[in-house]
Amino acid sequence: MAASQRRKSLVCNVGGVPVGGPNPIVVQSMTNTDTADVTATVNQVMALANAGSELVRVTVNTEDAARAVPKIFDTLSMFGCKVPVIGDFHYNGHLLLKKYPDCARALAKYRINPGNVNIGKKHDDNFRTMVECAIEYGKPVRIGVNWGSLDGALLTRMMDENNLSPEPLDAQAVTMKAIVASAILSARAAESYGLPADRIILSAKVSNVQDLVTVYRDLAIQGNYALHVGLTEAGLGAKGIVATTAGLSILLQEGIGDTIRSSLTPLPNGDRTEEVIVSQQVLQSLGLRSFTPQVTACPGCGRTTSTFFQDMADQIQTYLRTQMPVWKGQYPGVEELKVAVMGCVVNGPGESKHSHIGISLPGTFEEPVAPVYVDGKLRTTLRGDHIVREFITILNDYVALRYAAPELVSIS
Numbered sequence: 001m002a003a004s005q006r007r008k009s010l011v012c013n014v015g016g017v018p019v020g021g022p023n024p025i026v027v028q029s030m031t032n033t034d035t036a037d038v039t040a041t042v043n044q045v046m047a048l049a050n051a052g053s054e055l056v057r058v059t060v061n062t063e064d065a066a067r068a069v070p071k072i073f074d075t076l077s078m079f080g081c082k083v084p085v086i087g088d089f090h091y092n093g094h095l096l097l098k099k100y101p102d103c104a105r106a107l108a109k110y111r112i113n114p115g116n117v118n119i120g121k122k123h124d125d126n127f128r129t130m131v132e133c134a135i136e137y138g139k140p141v142r143i144g145v146n147w148g149s150l151d152g153a154l155l156t157r158m159m160d161e162n163n164l165s166p167e168p169l170d171a172q173a174v175t176m177k178a179i180v181a182s183a184i185l186s187a188r189a190a191e192s193y194g195l196p197a198d199r200i201i202l203s204a205k206v207s208n209v210q211d212l213v214t215v216y217r218d219l220a221i222q223g224n225y226a227l228h229v230g231l232t233e234a235g236l237g238a239k240g241i242v243a244t245t246a247g248l249s250i251l252l253q254e255g256i257g258d259t260i261r262s263s264l265t266p267l268p269n270g271d272r273t274e275e276v277i278v279s280q281q282v283l284q285s286l287g288l289r290s291f292t293p294q295v296t297a298c299p300g301c302g303r304t305t306s307t308f309f310q311d312m313a314d315q316i317q318t319y320l321r322t323q324m325p326v327w328k329g330q331y332p333g334v335e336e337l338k339v340a341v342m343g344c345v346v347n348g349p350g351e352s353k354h355s356h357i358g359i360s361l362p363g364t365f366e367e368p369v370a371p372v373y374v375d376g377k378l379r380t381t382l383r384g385d386h387i388v389r390e391f392i393t394i395l396n397d398y399v400a401l402r403y404a405a406p407e408l409v410s411i412s
Contacts, residue, residue, distance in 0.1 A: 007255045010198040012140050012226045015084025015108030017054055019201060019259050020226030024289050025252070026259040027279040028055035028228075030088065032272060035072070036064035042075045044272060049083035050325065051273035052280055052291055055259065057086040057111060060093070066100040073106040084108030086142070090116050090149075094129035104137050109201075111142045114186040115149040131190045140199040141190060145182045146232050147175060147206045154182055176211060179204045180218045187225055200225050201259070205232035209247040220256045229257035236265035241278055248282050293320045293337035296351055296358075303363040304343035312361065312388050313341040319392060331403030339395070340373075349373065357398050359391050374398060 011021035019026050029048045033040040035058045045056045060066055073085060087107040089096065094117065097104045104110075110130060117126045134141045145151075155178045162174045169177075183202045191197055202225045204215045212231055219227065231247055234240035244262045251257050262278040283289040297313035298304070316339060327334045340355040342348035344363025352358025352373035359372050359382070370382040372394060382390050 005255050007220055007227075009224050009226045009258055010200075012198055012201050012258075014055060014086070014140055014201075016082075017084055021258075023258075025257060025283055026054045027052060027276060027283070028057065028086075028259055028261050029053040029272070029276050029279075030057040030261065030263075031059070032266070033058075034065075035059050036062065036068045038068050038071045038075060041068070041072055042079075045072070045076060045083065045085065046079065046081050047273055048276055049081055051276040053083065053273075053276045055084050055086055055108070057088050060087040060089055060096060060103065060107075061091075063096065063099070066096040066103040069100075069103040070106045086111055089113075089130065093117060094126040094133075097130055097133040101137075104133050104139070107139065109140045109142060110134055111144050112186075113144050113146060113149055114182055115145060115151045118151075127186065127189065128193055131193045131195050134199070135194050140201065141195065142201040142203060142228055143183055143186045143190065144203040144205065144228070145179050145186075147179055147211075148232065150175070150178060151182050154178055154185075172211075176206075176215050177218070179206070179215055180222060183219060184222045187223065197223075197225060201228050202226070203228040203230070205230060207231055207233045209243055209250075212247040213250050216251050216256050217254070226258040227256065228259045228261070230261040230263055232263060234263045234265070236267065240264040244278060245282055248279075249286060252282070252286055252288060290335040292324045292335055293339055295320065296338065296340045296342075296355060298343050298347060298351075300343055303346065304361075309341060309343035309361040312359075312391075315388055316341055316392070316395075327399065327403075331399055334399055334403045337399065337403075353377075356402070357395060359387075361387075 009020040011023060012019045017026060031041055031044045033044050035041050041058060048056050060069060069087065085107060086109040088111045090113055093112060112127065112130050114127055117130065131141065155175065158174055158178045158181065162168045183204050187200050187202055190200055202219060204219050206212050206215060216227065216229060229248060229251055231244055234244045241264065248260055260279050262275040264275045264278065266272055266274065280291040284291055284294065295313055295317040300310060338355040340351040340358030342351050342360045345360060345366060348360025349371065352360050353376045357374050359370050361370050362368050368383065370387050372379045372382060372391065
């Protein structure tokens with residue numbers, strides 16, 4: 001199935017954001033603050049929303065956290081931040097939702113893990129309580145199965161059944177099937193309690209890319225619920241980004257996935273918004289959505305002994321991302337803009353011509369000039385110490401002219 005042929009799923013409305021069906025794939029993220037700290041949580045929610053996260057999840061694990069949720073919601077509203085906030089519940093969600101109705105009302109969605117919601121209770125008492133709260137307050141639910149907290153009783157039963165099979169599967173394969181079974185059985189239980197299918201989102205998260213693909217392919221054919229996709233613990237640095245990109249890209253290319261998250265481990269005091277940017281870049285690289293103008297830059301070689309073109313490419317990409325909150329409202333379609341910043345004459349002019357606007361900087365032993373191409377044509381040649389500033393001026397003029405009025409599609 002091509003990426004343009006999305007799997008048909010039900011549309012789930014999450015705080016005004018439609019997830020599933022023909023709607024754009026939604027980017028979401030999660031805070032790592034203590035939710036009871038209203039100021040820190042509000043600041044991080046706003047940072048994630050400003051970076052482009054369309055849904056933000058917060059941990060609701062204590063009574064202090066539950067009491068803080070309405071304050072967080074009110075503070076975000078005061079600042080004009082309308083991003084839907086999701087409550088992440090484990091173990092005691094049934095107690096918190098019942099005891100703190102203001103929290104239950106303020107949240108846009110509840111995230112329930114069926115593997116740990118029933119600890120110390122009968123089979124589904126706690127799960128049912130949370131579903132009934134969702135019904136009472138008109139909220140959707142994400143039933144999120146994690147292989148690190150899989151329903152032990154279900155897994156044991158499936159392992160026993162597998163052992164009696166004439167051709168038993170290995171333990172890993174049974175575990176993958178148990179993950180899918182847990183999600184589907186829980187969704188059907190929620191429906192039997194009265195929660196409509198279009199208010200259910202499923203996820204079945206693992207940490208290994210191949211397992212992720214296996215599980216979601218299976219889950220996708222088991223029902224038409226909207227699906228949230230992502231590795232449960234992607235890792236940090238290059239490992240986390242590459243693993244996330246690999247897993248998401250395979251599934252998204254097959255049309256599987258309605259909302260995604262890149263669960264990256266940030267460095268100490270690292271920027272939490274990185275996970276938003278990675279999710280956006282995966283979608284944009286696959287041609288599924290556009291979020292910000294893209295800069296094409298060569299990797300450099302012996303012909304480009306100067307690092308100036310690398311610095312310039314970084315400055316331009318940073319400038320474009322910084323400008324997007326302003327440009328988005330003024331210039332519809334500007335997120336489709338393609339910019340090239342190249343380091344020598346080998347591919348420089350060609351890449352520049354294939355972009356909307358591009359510059360080819362001089363490489364080693366080349367004449368110290370930088371031709372600028374606009375809509376495939378040579379516009380001007382820059383020289384001297386102010387190339388970056390002059391190029392940004394040309395870029396700003398191009399954006400204002402091309403995207404301000406639909407009929408003005410190019411300049412010469």
